[in-house]
Amino acid sequence: EADIYQTPRYLVIGTGKKITLECSQTMGHDKMYWYQQDPGMELHLIHYSYGVNSTEKGDLSSESTVSRIRTEHFPLTLESARPSHTSQYLCASTLPGGRGTDTQYFGPGTRLTVL
Amino acid sequence: SQKIEQNSEALNIQEGKTATLTCNYTNYSPAYLQWYRQDPGRGPVFLLLIRENEKEKRKERLKVTFDTTLKQSLFHITASQPADSATYLCALDSGGSYIPTFGRGTSLIVHP
Numbered sequence: 001e002a003d004i005y006q007t008p009r010y011l012v013i014g015t016g017k018k019i020t021l022e023c024s025q026t027m028g029h030d031k032m033y034w035y036q037q038d039p040g041m042e043l044h045l046i047h048y049s050y051g052v053n054s055t056e057k058g059d060l061s062s063e064s065t066v067s068r069i070r071t072e073h074f075p076l077t078l079e080s081a082r083p084s085h086t087s088q089y090l091c092a093s094t095l096p097g098g099r100g101t102d103t104q105y106f107g108p109g110t111r112l113t114v115l
Numbered sequence: 116s117q118k119i120e121q122n123s124e125a126l127n128i129q130e131g132k133t134a135t136l137t138c139n140y141t142n143y144s145p146a147y148l149q150w151y152r153q154d155p156g157r158g159p160v161f162l163l164l165i166r167e168n169e170k171e172k173r174k175e176r177l178k179v180t181f182d183t184t185l186k187q188s189l190f191h192i193t194a195s196q197p198a199d200s201a202t203y204l205c206a207l208d209s210g211g212s213y214i215p216t217f218g219r220g221t222s223l224i225v226h227p
């Protein structure tokens with residue numbers, strides 16, 4: 001069982017609110033990721049980080065932002081939530097396995113609903 | 116464009132049979148391919164990784180094959196059990212960045 005945690009697990013919020021989804025891992029992994037997944041669909045990478053003070057945008061355009069001030073913590077923020085942001089958000093971190101063999105450990109996810 | 120294809124139709128099998136799931140890809144030259152299991156409402160869980168120079172990998176009741184000529188991986192679960200029912204995702208490295216790109220997954224339903 002991976003030691004990666006996400007809070008809240010479920011969130012229902014109104015349009016225009018600012019929200020922060022929390023992700024923490026206790027494994028000391030340098031690389032962390034945020035994915036967005038709709039039911040029955042692929043995981044889409046929205047942000048990733050190679051370590052403290054490193055953040056990059058992923059393949060899927062997102063209006064969210066992330067920060068990485070501490071190794072174990074990688075929060076995702078939406079400044080103004082919209083119904084189009086309704087989705088499942090998954091956080092992951094990587095156990096380094098050498099070049100090209102990183103495997104990912106996922107948190108349980110946050111199911112976000114914006115009304 | 117790069118594409119990962121997994122059968123979108125659920126695979127229904129009887130308990131005890133071997134389940135075989137397929138992952139096809141185009142316009143990738145992956146250094147490795149991974150398989151994950153995802154249960155409803157949960158994050159994916161890593162199962163197996165196979166490198167481009169490996170033909171087959173086994174772990175308990177699981178077996179993965181990787182054919183870079185056919186651009187295909189097969190994932191087998193032998194002696195399947197109802198507890199194996201889940202969605203199975205394949206993932207490839209994305210153009211050498213070593214950040215996996217995931218397929219949509221195939222749902223497996225094992226009937227008692």
